[in-house]
Amino acid sequence: MVTGFPLVAIRSFIQATRDSGYKSTSAAVSxxxxxxxxxxxxxxxxxxNEDPRGEKRLSVSDNGHGMAPxxxxxxxxxxxxxxxxxxxxxxxxxMGLPNGSLSQARRVDLYSWSNPxxxxxxxxxxxxxxxxxxxxxxxxxxxxPGSAKDYPETPSGTVIxxxxxxxxxxxxxxxxxxxxxxxxxxxxxxxxxQDKQILVNGxxxxxxxxxxxxxxxxxxxxxxxxxxxxxxxxxxxxxxGHPVSKIQVRFVLLPVEKWHSLSNEQKNQAxxxxxxxxxxxxxxxxxxxxxxxxxxxxxxxxxxxWRCEVSFEPVLDELFGVTHTKQKINPTVELNEILVPDxxxxxxxxxxxxxxRYTEVRTAEFSxxxxxxxxxxxxxxxxxxxxxxxxxxxxxGRALWRKVEYAIDHKPLxxxxxxxxxxxxxKLLLTLNQEHSFFTKIYEPLFADxxxxxxxxxxxxxxxxxxxxxxxxxxxxxxxxxxxxxxxxEWSNALTAFLD
Numbered sequence: 001m002v003t004g005f006p007l008v009a010i011r012s013f014i015q016a017t018r019d020s021g022y023k024s025t026s027a028a029v030s031x032x033x034x035x036x037x038x039x040x041x042x043x044x045x046x047x048x049n050e051d052p053r054g055e056k057r058l059s060v061s062d063n064g065h066g067m068a069p070x071x072x073x074x075x076x077x078x079x080x081x082x083x084x085x086x087x088x089x090x091x092x093x094x095m096g097l098p099n100g101s102l103s104q105a106r107r108v109d110l111y112s113w114s115n116p117x118x119x120x121x122x123x124x125x126x127x128x129x130x131x132x133x134x135x136x137x138x139x140x141x142x143x144x145p146g147s148a149k150d151y152p153e154t155p156s157g158t159v160i161x162x163x164x165x166x167x168x169x170x171x172x173x174x175x176x177x178x179x180x181x182x183x184x185x186x187x188x189x190x191x192x193x194q195d196k197q198i199l200v201n202g203x204x205x206x207x208x209x210x211x212x213x214x215x216x217x218x219x220x221x222x223x224x225x226x227x228x229x230x231x232x233x234x235x236x237x238x239x240x241g242h243p244v245s246k247i248q249v250r251f252v253l254l255p256v257e258k259w260h261s262l263s264n265e266q267k268n269q270a271x272x273x274x275x276x277x278x279x280x281x282x283x284x285x286x287x288x289x290x291x292x293x294x295x296x297x298x299x300x301x302x303x304x305x306w307r308c309e310v311s312f313e314p315v316l317d318e319l320f321g322v323t324h325t326k327q328k329i330n331p332t333v334e335l336n337e338i339l340v341p342d343x344x345x346x347x348x349x350x351x352x353x354x355x356x357r358y359t360e361v362r363t364a365e366f367s368x369x370x371x372x373x374x375x376x377x378x379x380x381x382x383x384x385x386x387x388x389x390x391x392x393x394x395x396x397g398r399a400l401w402r403k404v405e406y407a408i409d410h411k412p413l414x415x416x417x418x419x420x421x422x423x424x425x426x427k428l429l430l431t432l433n434q435e436h437s438f439f440t441k442i443y444e445p446l447f448a449d450x451x452x453x454x455x456x457x458x459x460x461x462x463x464x465x466x467x468x469x470x471x472x473x474x475x476x477x478x479x480x481x482x483x484x485x486x487x488x489x490e491w492s493n494a495l496t497a498f499l500d
Contacts, residue, residue, distance in 0.1 A: 017078070018126070018167070022103045025058075025169045025176065026183035027327040031100035032060040032160050033188060033198065034285070034326070035075075039064025039158065043197040046184070048168075048177050056165035056173070058104065066156035067112040069120045069140040076110060076124050076137045097160065099324070102126060105162035111143060112159070116152040119143045126164075177201045186210060190284040210271060210279050210289065211252045211307040219259070219270050222252040222307070225350060231338055236318040245315045249339070251346055254305045256357040276303035278343075280329050281311040282322065288329050293336065295344035297351075302358065306350040308343065355444070362447040363410065366455070370462035371406045374470075378404045384474055386426050406466055410434050418492045421469035430469040436492065437499040 022028040029046060036044045041062035048058050067075060075097050101108035106126040113119040121143040128134035145151050170176040181200045185208040188198060192207035193214060199205065207214065212222035229249040235242055259272065267273040276299050280288040291299050293310070312320060321330030331339075378384075384404055403426060410432040413420060418436040422429045432439055446458060472488070475481050 017099060018102050022100065022325055023327055024183070025104055026180055026187070027325065028100040028103045029060060029180060030184065030187050031096035031326070033184065035097060036060065036062035036064055036158070037191060037196065046180055046198065046200045048173050048180065048201060050173050055163065056168055058162040058165055058168070059159060061157065061159040063154040063157045066114040066158055072110055072112055072120060072122050072140045073137045076122060098124060101160060101162055104165055104167050106164035106166060109161040109163070111161070113152060114156045116155060119152070181205050182208065187286045208271070210275065211250065211309050212254060213252055221255045221258060223255065225251040225253050225306070225346070229342055233316060233319065233338065235315045242315045245313050247316065248311045249343065250309045251350065252307050253350060253353065254307070256305055256354060257361055260358065260361050272304055274304065278308040278310055281309060282326065283314055287322065287326050292329070292331065293339040293343040294347055295340045297344050297347050300351065302351050302354045305354040305358065359444050359447050363408070366447065366458045366462060367408045370459050370466060371408065373463060374406045374466045375404060382474060384423065384428065384470070385476060386423060404428055408432070408462060410439065416489050416492050418495060419465060419469065421472050423473050428470060428473055430466055437496045441499055
């Protein structure tokens, strides 16, 4: 039944679609870069600049195979595509070019050629559409550059020029270019590893691997945690030749021992700090990053030190809840049932490993200072009853009587005490019980992440424990040692009761 009302109120639609949900300029520009690589481009140039009037401009140009005039009109049409619902590449809905462009600018001009001396152009303009001047995609016309030097250098290609840019993320060209460089390096890292090239304002974009595995990265010492997990999943929508598709999951462990001493600025720049999460990669390009498939496990600071990557192909879009903007997933219940049990389990394992490694590194760091202080000042006190070396001379024996080495260790102990002191020939060993509440609730968290607590205070805590251990080791009679041991155990029990 014909009602006389168009299906889309174009004037209000074009205004509303500008707010259709791109989370950043980088996400919108990624749609245009996708199109370039789909057109078999080997190089994509992104330019951000400002004209003399202060108006921001952004362009994306490529050396792909170019578009015929009729295809150009289709490309600027919302939902127009020669590959609608195509499941073998990045694009699928035919929304990327017009939607991504107009989400950032009020005008987009499209230029394309398969012969550098025969360039075609067309455009969309939000203001012309809103005023009723423009009610469709104009037929492409021949475009002639102002001079011979302005003709394209590539045999074929496309330029998407955005003007009247009123929704870019950053006010300055420099800041926007820097953000694009970082984001595109991460989103298109796999393309860049395959010798594709992206330039932002003339600067080559370096691939940024959030899981720190690729050997070309400045930091690439991540350690794979087990073999990749693979899941053969039936495709939600029947696609010829693709009844099932594979989801691959990779986990890596970052080298706590090597990188913990990096400055906060270095950790932030490398993406280590606050980088916990799962990279979602669709058709070789990252479309999202977040705390996905972790079940009931909450995110902690320890989780910055391991990473996860989930890869899938577009035939599983419905399962992952991919929208036309390709910048976020909304996993279905079915997908969560497939992935969450394994991913949550592995995440908890990695959290435990990181917790142990980080505590060991930090404890050793502060233990070295505390131990050095204790050894230096031990001579001020009554000598400990150390065992003499059977091969030492009398003079050497007297020297060894005063020379004491200190050591701090921590491990699970099958007893109630928080700490156990012991003399081992010429060494005083303090062992902390990892099973005790004070270790798990106070000691370990302090040394894993001092949360603004002065380093000197952590050192004083270890000196406190070493002094208690020394005092106990200096007790000579068995009866007194037994009494002190009982006191230590009672104190440890009371400490557990108070903390629990």
